[in-house]
Amino acid sequence: MGFILPNLMxxxxxxxxxxxxxxxxxxxxxxxxxxxxxxxxxxxxxLMQQAQKDNDILVVSIFVNPxxxxxxxxxxxxxxxLDQDIQLIKDKLDESRVIIYAPAIQDVYGEKTIxxxxxxxxxxxxxxxxxxxxxxxxxxxxxxxxxxxxxPDRAYFGEKDYQQLQIVKKLVEQSNRNIxxxxxxxxxxxxxxxxxxxxxxxxxQGWEAASMLHRLLKDAKSKFANHSIEQxxxxxxxxxxxxxxxxxxxxxxxxxxxxxxxxxxxxxxxxRAFIVAHIxxxxxxxxxxxxxxx
Numbered sequence: 001m002g003f004i005l006p007n008l009m010x011x012x013x014x015x016x017x018x019x020x021x022x023x024x025x026x027x028x029x030x031x032x033x034x035x036x037x038x039x040x041x042x043x044x045x046x047l048m049q050q051a052q053k054d055n056d057i058l059v060v061s062i063f064v065n066p067x068x069x070x071x072x073x074x075x076x077x078x079x080x081x082l083d084q085d086i087q088l089i090k091d092k093l094d095e096s097r098v099i100i101y102a103p104a105i106q107d108v109y110g111e112k113t114i115x116x117x118x119x120x121x122x123x124x125x126x127x128x129x130x131x132x133x134x135x136x137x138x139x140x141x142x143x144x145x146x147x148x149x150x151x152p153d154r155a156y157f158g159e160k161d162y163q164q165l166q167i168v169k170k171l172v173e174q175s176n177r178n179i180x181x182x183x184x185x186x187x188x189x190x191x192x193x194x195x196x197x198x199x200x201x202x203x204x205q206g207w208e209a210a211s212m213l214h215r216l217l218k219d220a221k222s223k224f225a226n227h228s229i230e231q232x233x234x235x236x237x238x239x240x241x242x243x244x245x246x247x248x249x250x251x252x253x254x255x256x257x258x259x260x261x262x263x264x265x266x267x268x269x270x271x272r273a274f275i276v277a278h279i280x281x282x283x284x285x286x287x288x289x290x291x292x293x294x
Contacts, residue, residue, distance in 0.1 A: 007095070007096070008086070008090060008095040008096075008099075008100070009098075009099045009100065010099075010101075010102060011100070011101050011103075012103050012104065012107065013103065014101070014103060014107055014108070014145075014149045017059075017099070017101050017149060017150070018150075020099075021057075021059075021099075021150065021151070029055075029056035029057050030054075030055040030056045030057070030153045030154075031055055031057045031058075031150065031151070031153050031154075032051030032052065032054055032055030032057070032058050032059070032152060032153065032154045032155070032156065033051070033059045033061070033146070033147075033150050033152035033154070033155040034051055034058065034059075034060050034061075034155070034156050035060075035061045035142075035143065035155070035157075036060060036061060036062055036063075037062070037063060037064045037065065037078065037197065038062040038063070038081070038082065038085050038102075038197070039078070039079040039085070039197030039200065040062075040084075040085045040088050040089070041187075041195050041196075041197065041199075042187055042195060043158055043160070043186070043187030043194075043195035043196075045088065045089075045092045045093070046184060046187050047156040047157070047158060047184050048089070048092075048093055048098075048156075049092070050156060050182070050184055051154065051156050052093060052094055052097060052098075054154060054182075055153060055154060056097065057097055057098075057099060058093070058097055058098050059098075059100075059150050059152065060089065060098065060099070060100050060101070061100075061103075061146055062082060062085055062100060062101070062102040063102065063103055063108065063142070064078050064080060065108075065138055065139075065141075065142040066105060066138075067109075067113060067114070067134070067137065067138030067141055067142070068115075068134075068136075068137075068138030068139050068142065069135075070132045070133060070134060070135060077201065078197070079197055079200055082102055086100065101146075101149070108142065108145055115134060115137040115138045115141040116137060116144070117137055118137055118141075118171065120140075120167050120170040120174075122258065122260075123136075123163065123166055123167050123170055123258070123259055124136040124137075126163065126254065126258075126260060126261070127250065127254070127259060127274055127276075128163050128276075128285075129163075131249065131276070136164075136167055139164060139167065139168075140167070140171055143168060143171060147172075147177055147179060152179055153180065154179065154180040154181075154182055155168070155180070155181055155182070156182050156184055157181065157182070157183055157184070158183070158185075158186060158187065159183050159184065159185055159186050159287070160187075160194045160195075160196065160286065160287070161285070162183075162287045163259055163274075165181070166259060168181050169181045186286070186287075188214065191207070191210075191211040191214070192211055192213075192214030192218075193207070193210045193211055193213065193284075193286075194213075194214070194284075194285070196284065198283065199282075199284075201280065201281075201282045202280050202282055206245065206279045206282065209243055209246050209279050210246075210279050210284055212239070212240070212243060212246060213246075213275055213277060213284060213286045214286060216239055216240075216251075216275060217273055217275060217286060217287070217288040218288070219235065219236075219239075220232050220235075220236065220273045220290065221273070221289070224253075224271070224291075229253055229262060229263045229264065229265065230263060232253065232273075233251060233253075236248075236275070240277070245279055245280075246277050246278075246279055247277060247278040247279070248276075248277050249277060249278060250274070250275070250276050251273070251275045251276075252273070252274050253271050253272070253273045253274075253290065254271065254272060254274060255269055255270070255271060256271065256272045256289070257269075257270070270289070270290075270291060271289075271290045272287055272288065272289050272290060273287060273288055273290055274286075274287045275287070
């Protein structure tokens, strides 16, 4: 890993990026990839640092993908500040080994911003798939494009979007791509709130209320061994009702492998609790393994 790129390189055209990476000098180097939608925070930086540790070159994409938003208002409100994102990467990483791909929509989609249809053996129908129709078609479309352009050896995803992580693994498996998908632990604020680009839209009161989500997941984990699934669900519903700042979209405990919600605990099956709530009009997600060894 003893080579240096000319400087932090930023590409806005995928053909130029592919050409650059295909040069003989760079094609022999290992490439780690971190896809983002910008509004970077320390959770993203942790993924990038791991990728730099594991690979010669780090490629970071910064692109707010329109086809994975089912709500146009949410898309419009999504924070965008490319200059700030680039500066954070310069401050936190070895910029001599970083390439940024920050395209316009047309460079990715051409004249028609349309998602392809994907099936992930049923993973797409659970939780986020059920609540956000078409979301994972958008995810599959953009990642397939980015994987083809960058051709990374490894790609890094945070476990905050655990369902997405499982779907990306399935996408790579189904398409026979030779990419190692690496899930990284959730990066949290001091309050326990999972770091998210959306957190910046919370009011001070919203930040305070949002800490409840992590607490409820920890409480669910502590109750998991000795309480029924229904008892845990009831506990979460009652706790959320105590704070009218928090609007619960869903709470579920699901099998980690197929993400199907369960009401019965079976031996030798690993379970994870998932929660989605709206605070200050901001949609927040979080999850946690229900097992003591995790």
